[in-house]
Amino acid sequence: QFERVGFIGLGNMGFHMANNLIRAGYKVSVHDINCNAMEKFSDKGVTTKATPFEVAEISDVVITMLPSSSHVWDVYTGPNGLLHGGGLLSPWLLIDSSTIDPQTSRRLSATISQCQLKEKKDYGDAPVMLDAPVSGGVLGAEAGTLTFMVGGLEEAYLAARPLFLSMGKNTIYCGGTGNGSVNSLTIFLLLIFFIAAKICNNLAMAVSMLGVSEAFALGQSLGITASTLTKIFNSSSARCWSSDSYNPVPGVMEGVPSSRDYDGGFSSKLMAKDLNLAAASAKEVGLKFPLTSQAQEIYMELCKEGQESKDFSCVFRHYYSGMDE
């Protein structure tokens, strides 16, 4: 149904996702505020545009993959944003894959539903928005094995499914009613569910990364190398994703951020963002979550000390420096 795809936000995730769309044969144009990120695409002949609006002008569908709610809101509604055309839009489908709070998604859907399409389509004359946060991390983005959790109009979801499957291997449709109208309350509740699940997942990941890092540091100071400890952990009860797939000690595993100076991956600032959301939820439910607070403090401190763009597994280097493999 569409071949021209605009992609905005070419960071750790977006870079790979846009590349997978190009590989799948879509005509992709891209935008990012970071010129270096754009250069990686212009160097190989991909169309780059200076503003989100310019991307929108030449696209049937636009995908955003941005750090947080405020960035998404700016890219849509800011000067030269996607909606800059005075309510008249070229793309009929707008997909946000960033992890953002559901209130912003809802506000954005409501704003978009007031817009009109420049060219009327079979199903109607208004553009449609899908929320499609992902799980699977940078490795999944690179391998094209992400899972998309999609909220929005079912027809739009079905039309966009081939796009999702060019970047991932699973799509879960989680909301939207028939009769051509989106039940925003249903979508809101489902998105809250998925965002909540994502926050819980990332909380467990943050805490397990800290636990594994401390255990490695202790082991190394007791004279056991990180490689030996990794073998032991991975065949016993300490085995977890942080030890067997995303080891934080430089040199233990190939292809993970710790082995490339903690570049790429899931940045400390995004982890701090998710831990802040987890801590706020913990407060709301009125329970004490001591590890959540501790992890939140550690990752916020990491950001303050200049590690915000490094992968979150850099907690190992930050707190236990001098103990690399």
Ligand code: NAD
């Ligand atoms: P990132 O910080 O690496 O990339 C974000 C990109 O957006 C950057 O290139 C940045 O320059 C660009 N950007 C920021 N503001 C912009 C603006 N106003 N206009 C245009 N471009 C702008 O983040 P990421 O790791 O790629 O994550 C993106 C989203 O995906 C986040 O919401 C994150 O929570 C979510 N996510 C990340 C992972 C992961 O493992 N990294 C996994 C699942 C979900």
